[in-house]
Amino acid sequence: MPDYIFDTTVLSNSAAVGYADLLEQRYRGKAYTTVEVSDELRKGVKAGYTYLESILQGMERVDQEDWIYILVPQSADERRLRAEFDDHLDAGEASCLALAVSRGLTLVTDDLAARRLAKKRNVFVTGTLGTLISLVRNNALSLSEANTALADMIQRRYRSPVDRLDEFV
Numbered sequence: 068m069p070d071y072i073f074d075t076t077v078l079s080n081s082a083a084v085g086y087a088d089l090l091e092q093r094y095r096g097k098a099y100t101t102v103e104v105s106d107e108l109r110k111g112v113k114a115g116y117t118y119l120e121s122i123l124q125g126m127e128r129v130d131q132e133d134w135i136y137i138l139v140p141q142s143a144d145e146r147r148l149r150a151e152f153d154d155h156l157d158a159g160e161a162s163c164l165a166l167a168v169s170r171g172l173t174l175v176t177d178d179l180a181a182r183r184l185a186k187k188r189n190v191f192v193t194g195t196l197g198t199l200i201s202l203v204r205n206n207a208l209s210l211s212e213a214n215t216a217l218a219d220m221i222q223r224r225y226r227s228p229v230d231r232l233d234e235f236v
Contacts, residue, residue: 074176075107087121091134098135101162
């Protein structure tokens with residue numbers, strides 16, 4: 068399984084429907100994000116989206132291993148890419164895409180502009196639907212549970228191109 072770098076949207080969508088623990092099970096040891104995404108999650112908690120705390124806790128465990136690790140730019144090339152993407156994306160998407168390009172990570176985002184830039188850079192991309200499909204294919208969720216989660220996300224204003232996952236599993 069490749070390594071993944073998660074933007075805020077997919078983490079938030081999963082936490083909103085109570086599936087942060089399933090992301091942890093599926094992506095433990097293969098999941099990364101950035102300081103910018105962590106900051107966006109913290110702002111969300113302060114704004115009242117307390118369900119985001121489950122994701123933040125996965126980044127900040129003291130007594131056990133984190134399941135999602137925070138990466139920072141290590142090279143001038145990564146900082147240059149970040150600056151380039153800042154012209155087109157928000158901070159979370161730009162930071163994740165820069166590291167995905169530089170380190171060969173799969174980008175996990177629902178942001179259309181980030182997905183388009185990633186494809187131009189030959190970066191593999193998945194998003195909320197892809198993570199739900201992966202959870203079904205790996206028997207962490209039934210198809211019915213995944214469809215229920217998707218319906219809940221849509222009710223919470225997730226803009227999904229489909230309302231069911233049946234044709235993808």
